[in-house]
Amino acid sequence: MGYAGQVSLGQAAFYAIGGYTAGLLSVHSLPPVLGLLAAPVVSAAFAVVVGVPMLRLRGHHLAFATLATQLILLSLVGQADWAGGAIGLQGIPRLSVGGYEFAEDISYAYLVWAAVALTMLVARNVVASRPGRALRALATSETAAAASGVPVGRYRLTVFALSAAFAGLAGGIYAFYLGYIAPGSFPVLLSIEYVVMAVVGGLGTLWGALVGATAIVLLVQVLNTVGTQPGMPSYAPSVLSYAVYAVLLVLVVLFLPHGIVPALRVRMSRVRG
Structure with a gap:
């Protein structure tokens, strides 16, 4: 991609x-x-x-x-x-x-x-x-x-x-x-998750795939923990997972259009300059 x-x-x-x-x-x-x-x-x-x-x-x-x-x-x-x-x-x-x-x-x-x-x-x-x-x-x-x-x-x-x-x-x-x-x-959601990983980490960079995968997996685990807390409905983990993918894509497109890794590279080059 x-x-x-x-x-x-x-x-x-x-x-x-x-x-x-x-x-x-x-x-x-x-x-x-x-x-x-x-x-x-x-x-x-x-x-x-x-x-x-x-x-x-x-x-x-x-x-x-x-x-x-x-x-x-x-x-x-x-x-x-x-x-x-x-x-x-x-x-x-x-x-x-x-x-x-x-x-x-x-x-x-x-x-x-x-x-x-x-x-x-x-x-x-x-x-x-x-x-x-x-x-x-x-x-x-x-x-x-x-x-x-x-x-x-x-x-x-x-x-x-x-x-x-x-x-x-x-x-x-x-x-x-x-x-x-x-x-x-x-499930189909798994394929969507792969796309979100690539976009969040940074398209056109190999390290972006690793960074994006790590960030998404950790975030999903946190949301699953929150969704399984006492008092939460049974469908909470699924709803939170769908919601976080949508929110992440919107935030990345708005504030990090090239992904996390390219943004970090730009920031580091500015610091060095």
Whole structure:
């Protein structure tokens, strides 16, 4: 979204595909590590299949098409008995690599940070490469990029598949951590949350994704704590979550139009100057 100008409102669909891929393979007696490795591959492959026709769309048409993809996927999975149906996929074993089993929360925390480091490294190399410069040109003007020799269609599809692979890897880790996934584990609100994270942290910057994700997750946890206090209605956590996304987007657009990280960089440059 920040570098290629493609707005996706269905990123949780690839998150779900990664989770179900890892869960199904491990439930059927394959090594859990194989399921984790397959999760980003299958998610990327699915992105290529749906991306070929879908990426012909632009702007909000593309955004709503990705949202429709998530809704269709969740509907199909909810009716598939081999995926557990609406009840969900149960009995997913703990992730194990060699003789080591990820049994504690702290081990999954280290695994997540390793995955974050890997994805940040890949994303940084992509952005700094010649294709990365082409992606930024594509985000500015597809017509100008095409006139400069950029293969617009191929690059759009490639970056779409790469982002799906990142989401699939996260979904695989999520499935092994919980040991249970269901269609309700991947609501539409999750995709909206990803967009809010990117916008709040700062589009067009890799560190913005981390800062935005950290800020949103911590804020949601605080709101959940407030919403579950005695005397609060049962629907309070959901209402507060929806409200905070709307309020945050309005505040960021008004006061930090480029996000937190770019604003901090401007402030630090002024202090140094």
